[in-house]
Amino acid sequence: MPNNDNQHAADPRATTAERQLDATGNHRVLITGTGLYTPEHAVSNEALVASFNAWVAADNAANAEAIARGEREPRTESSAExxxxxxxxxxxxVLDAEGILDPERMRPRLPARDxxxxSVQCEMGVAAAREALAAAGxxxxxxxxxxxxxxxxxxxxxxxAVELQAALEAGGYAFDMNVACSSATFGIETAANAIRSGSAQRVLMVNPEICSAHLNFRDRDSHFIFGDACTAVVLEAADVATRTDGFEVxxxxxxTRFSNAIRNNFGFLNRTAVLEDDVASATTLDSATHREQADDKLFIQEGRRVFREVCPMVAELITTHLGELEADGGDLDRMWLHQANRHMNDMIARRVLGxxxxSEEAPIILDRYANTSSAGSVIAxxxxxxxxxxxxxxVLCSFGAGYSAGSVLLKRCG
Structure with a gap:
């Protein structure tokens, strides 16, 4: 793994000297602004469960004979508890609650645009970006x-990204990147490296997550996991930043470590496959509509395996990263962790802090936002x-499919 740490201070709590380059000769990098776009539609567990259970009842009724013959198991209802x-x-x-809560549809209704x-993601990005830019000045x-x-x-x-750049009338250049739930921390490193090297002075990194569109709302084990949101982060070289109370990177x-435990197989090669293969795994209700949306074209995961394999990996990443800056968990004042699962966050924080x-040290926002993929740790x-x-x-840390994980150590300026 490449070394991208600024080793300008043995003690990360020490006051940073008023120089604009670190000890390695690279530009110091600051986070000077963040922004958040939150959709107007909120869906409670109770509303989601009511929709899911209505579909379960209808599907069990439609397959009553097969269930009676023992050819298939009846579907199990969910509960808010x-x-x-x-x-x-x-x-x-979520961007659209009505489509999600319709038992005959159970997916958001987002009409195609000219x-x-x-685009939808551009609109989300503009809202979050404007807040972040204003905060950074x-x-x-x-x-x-x-x-x-x-x-x-x-x-x-x-x-x-290029569309967003045009909508904002931003300068420079733009590109997209995807590292699943770790996209934000990977994006922050990419932005920070551009600033450290001198190829950029100000970078906007945006995370428009429409997670409800790739979630299978007919899967009891995952129908509740995701929500939609967009975050934005402004990073600047220290010598051009006007805000003095930002966070130094x-x-x-x-x-990264390859795993199939979290996967989404949707892609442009899907249309080249034999559609009959998809019909077999599509749901009985509305199967014609869903014939090209079989389960593996949506979010799927082995939850227990992910918990067992990812938590130690992430805790080790953070602990090792702290050690390289001659610090440890006891030096941390805040952990902004990926907001996927409360139990995972508690486990990781416990391993790092000992x-x-x-609740102040490791704030949780997933209780009301759910898992917003890469946006979650930035929302926190x-x-x-x-x-x-x-x-x-x-430390701002995200982790997810891949497996992938990113750790960003931050110090409050002042």
Whole structure:
């Protein structure tokens, strides 16, 4: 793994000297602004369960004879209590609630747009970006780079990032990237490296996550997991930043390890396959509509396996990263972790800190936002950083499919 840490201070809590280059001769990097777009529709566990259970009852009735003959098992209902116990999620925000809660549809209704209209992700990105730019005191035309990093892009090309760049009338260049739920931390490192090297001074990194569109709302084990949101982060070289109370990026660390435990097989090669193969795995109700949306073309995961394999990997990543800066878990004031599952966050924080975390040390936002993929850790940072005094040390960490994980160590300036 490449070394991308700024080793300008042995003690990450020490006051940073008023130089604009670190000890390795690279430009210092600051996060000076963040933004958040939240959809207006909120769906509670109770509403989601009512829709799911209505579909379960209808599907069991439609297949009553097969169930009676023992040819298939009856589907099992869900419950709000089950969802909270499994994940810690109580509700989620989505772009369209009506389509999701319709037992005969159970997917968001997002009409196709004309090519001359702004894309959905571009609109989300503009809203989050404008808030982040305002917080940083940066004009869009001052940007040198725009990165759109998320788990699912609504089209292969032209890049959503280039569309967003045009909508904002931003300068520089732009590109898309995808590392699933780790896209934000991978995007932050990409932005930070561009600034460190001098190829950019100001970078906008945006995470427009429409997770409800790739979620199988007819799968009891995962129908509750995701929500929609968009986050934005402005990163600047220290010598051009006007905000003095941002967060310095002390270092970044990334890791990937291949696994099929989290997967989504949707792609342009799907149309080349024999559609009859999809029919067999499609649901009985509305099978004609869903013949090209078989289960493996949506989000699938082996939840227990993910928990067992990812938690140790992430805890080790953070601990090792801290050690490279001559720090440890006891030096952390805040952990902005990926918001996928409450139990995973508690486990990781416990391993890093050596004790149970407080709600202030490891803030949770998934209770009301659910899993928003790469946006989750940035939402936690956006909503839970203002109280930290100068010199505070925190880690922003995301993890997910791949497996992939990213650690970003931050120190509050002042």
């Amino acid at each position: 089950f969802i909270v116990k499994a994940s810690g999620i109580h509700s989620r925000y 090519n001359d209209q702004p 940066v004009k869009a035309e001052e940007l040198d780079l725009v990165i759109v990093a998320c788990s699912n892009l609504e089209r292969p090309y032209p890049a959503v 002390l270092g970044t660390r990334l890791v 004790r149970d975390p407080s 940072f956006h909503l839970h950083h203002a109280d930290l005094p100068a010199g505070s040390l925190g």
